[in-house]
Amino acid sequence: MSELRYNKLVDTWTVIAVERARRPHDYPVHVYEEHGDISTCPFEYGNEDKTPPEIFAIRDPNTKPNTPGWKVRVIPNKYPAFRIEETDQSDFYCIYDKKGGFGAHEVVVETPDHNRHIENFTVDEIFDILTAYKERIRSLYMDLRIKYVQVFKNHGKDAGKSLVHSHSQIIALSQIPKIPDTIVNQSRKHFQKTSRCLLCDEIKFEMEEGDRIVYENADFLAYCPYASLFPFQVRIVPKFHSKDFYTINEQQQRNLAEILQITVRKLHKSLVNPPFNMVIYTAPPTRDFPEKPDYFIGIDRFFHWFIDILPRIVIQAGFELGTGYLINPTPPEDAAKFLREVIL
Amino acid sequence: MSELRYNKLVDTWTVIAVERARRPHDYPVHVYEEHGDISTCPFEYGNEDKTPPEIFAIRDPNTKPNTPGWKVRVIPNKYPAFRIEETDQSDFYCIYDKKGGFGAHEVVVETPDHNRHIENFTVDEIFDILTAYKERIRSLYMDLRIKYVQVFKNHGKDAGKSLVHSHSQIIALSQIPKIPDTIVNQSRKHFQKTSRCLLCDEIKFEMEEGDRIVYENADFLAYCPYASLFPFQVRIVPKFHSKDFYTINEQQQRNLAEILQITVRKLHKSLVNPPFNMVIYTAPPTRDFPEKPDYFIGIDRFFHWFIDILPRIVIQAGFELGTGYLINPTPPEDAAKFLREVIL
Numbered sequence: 085m086s087e088l089r090y091n092k093l094v095d096t097w098t099v100i101a102v103e104r105a106r107r108p109h110d111y112p113v114h115v116y117e118e119h120g121d122i123s124t125c126p127f128e129y130g131n132e133d134k135t136p137p138e139i140f141a142i143r144d145p146n147t148k149p150n151t152p153g154w155k156v157r158v159i160p161n162k163y164p165a166f167r168i169e170e171t172d173q174s175d176f177y178c179i180y181d182k183k184g185g186f187g188a189h190e191v192v193v194e195t196p197d198h199n200r201h202i203e204n205f206t207v208d209e210i211f212d213i214l215t216a217y218k219e220r221i222r223s224l225y226m227d228l229r230i231k232y233v234q235v236f237k238n239h240g241k242d243a244g245k246s247l248v249h250s251h252s253q254i255i256a257l258s259q260i261p262k263i264p265d266t267i268v269n270q271s272r273k274h275f276q277k278t279s280r281c282l283l284c285d286e287i288k289f290e291m292e293e294g295d296r297i298v299y300e301n302a303d304f305l306a307y308c309p310y311a312s313l314f315p316f317q318v319r320i321v322p323k324f325h326s327k328d329f330y331t332i333n334e335q336q337q338r339n340l341a342e343i344l345q346i347t348v349r350k351l352h353k354s355l356v357n358p359p360f361n362m363v364i365y366t367a368p369p370t371r372d373f374p375e376k377p378d379y380f381i382g383i384d385r386f387f388h389w390f391i392d393i394l395p396r397i398v399i400q401a402g403f404e405l406g407t408g409y410l411i412n413p414t415p416p417e418d419a420a421k422f423l424r425e426v427i428l
Numbered sequence: 429m430s431e432l433r434y435n436k437l438v439d440t441w442t443v444i445a446v447e448r449a450r451r452p453h454d455y456p457v458h459v460y461e462e463h464g465d466i467s468t469c470p471f472e473y474g475n476e477d478k479t480p481p482e483i484f485a486i487r488d489p490n491t492k493p494n495t496p497g498w499k500v501r502v503i504p505n506k507y508p509a510f511r512i513e514e515t516d517q518s519d520f521y522c523i524y525d526k527k528g529g530f531g532a533h534e535v536v537v538e539t540p541d542h543n544r545h546i547e548n549f550t551v552d553e554i555f556d557i558l559t560a561y562k563e564r565i566r567s568l569y570m571d572l573r574i575k576y577v578q579v580f581k582n583h584g585k586d587a588g589k590s591l592v593h594s595h596s597q598i599i600a601l602s603q604i605p606k607i608p609d610t611i612v613n614q615s616r617k618h619f620q621k622t623s624r625c626l627l628c629d630e631i632k633f634e635m636e637e638g639d640r641i642v643y644e645n646a647d648f649l650a651y652c653p654y655a656s657l658f659p660f661q662v663r664i665v666p667k668f669h670s671k672d673f674y675t676i677n678e679q680q681q682r683n684l685a686e687i688l689q690i691t692v693r694k695l696h697k698s699l700v701n702p703p704f705n706m707v708i709y710t711a712p713p714t715r716d717f718p719e720k721p722d723y724f725i726g727i728d729r730f731f732h733w734f735i736d737i738l739p740r741i742v743i744q745a746g747f748e749l750g751t752g753y754l755i756n757p758t759p760p761e762d763a764a765k766f767l768r769e770v771i772l
Contacts, residue, residue, distance in 0.1 A: 285523060361745060
């Protein structure tokens, strides 16, 4: 049983994930192996019974669920930080605020091939993974208790990847977490002042200026943000205004797959297979929030979905944890130039 | 020349530290060596000329500055993220907000002994290091352009330590960074509602409850916070209300040295020399803020200084970077029990 606990002093929530309860000698966590052992890997063809039953799969129509023949397979996480069986009730413990660990925690197995990683994926393969993300977000949003879905990928040990076989994760939460909430609030403030979308402004300026652009195609722009939190951070945004990642049409999805493939390959070649995290920021679903009645007014206009790719090539140390400011030793203009000039 | 750039979308600032400018092949940064080479270590007796001239030292009164004979030595960082020569001017670049890299970045060499680390320090040694922190904060606060001083220590490679020889760092900034600012605002809110100090309430409750206490002495309490952001996080707070770390008297400072020593040794023994960061949160100095005229009203009453020790034994992955929520696999009640039971 997990629970969320409110950290009042710094205004955020911690997930106490007791399913994963760890004693001192369990640390540091060393479950990652560079190649892993195929025979015991739960994400191989033939090992489908080593995972919980699949929730969604893109597979040969002549095959049955939980058997080989899939290209992408979504399953519940065996060690979930959030579970649908738990409560979403807000509660208190003496002077503290807490909340039940309701939610969902899923794993997207991106390929049946144990040794194939994202830098080798074809556009078609990435397209299929994006389909899985879209379908799962759409489906999870149908549960009215779910207030946000976070899709993310950990690539490499230093980015927190724990199983070698290429996968990403989806977590659904009973409240809008701190960073997406900040993005909503900051975008709303900008809109209330200017009647414009903050990211539309940024895209327009970046396309005029050009210095921080890494790559673009008909529908998407990849650039290193002006105040990049991480060196070589790349943001991928739709050039068209849209709040929901999961509503992209087939042509847009193909272009997104293409720009993701190019961006990842450029990072892979330039930084020599760096660990990175990928996170998708899409609008929270419109819900009835009696405690914030105006929260969603105008969100169609002011929220713009995007994807951040965050290379993990510097360590956040005491200064960063203490202040919340990050030190980035590579100006994004330089990072973008290096990445633009990578020939694939 | 560094600069601060405002990240409007997530409402924080990034430090673009160009002094450290890095090209793709400079990453990942591998400057750390387990023992380092004493002959080239700039923190050894006899190598004082390999660092910029000292700012402060606790040394044998018969010795001269920048020669051997010191016990603790404070010097400017050779690769500073902030410098006193730069501007503190708020500025803009087209649609973006930025600010000059004014500030200070100092290194506290904690011992002349290359192979001596914090878990071996005597109470007297820690007392001297605390004296250096106090003196430097007091002195830096005399510059009215300085709005906050962050003292921190990185212990171990995975906590971002880059030179083996035991040291900590002090960074002075021209604005109050995100996390201290949040702590001020959250503490003020609590005070405005209750007329009480948030941390005084927490201390009182934790002492009644007992479950999360690690250790205490006459002046200080060490406990694992209810919503610990990191597994085995330990907070050290003065039991007496005070907003300024640097005003502790000699007896209090001795007790602080003692509780720090015990806490670090318990973590060291329990988790087998874990990497950790230590950060001191002390009140920002009272300044004239025309843009926030009420900021400091009541701060004597509502701000309570504290020290956090943050073991770095789990990796923040895509979920944590994406949401701003941390997953802590060890409930603080369990962590405190393990640490209480460690016999030194």
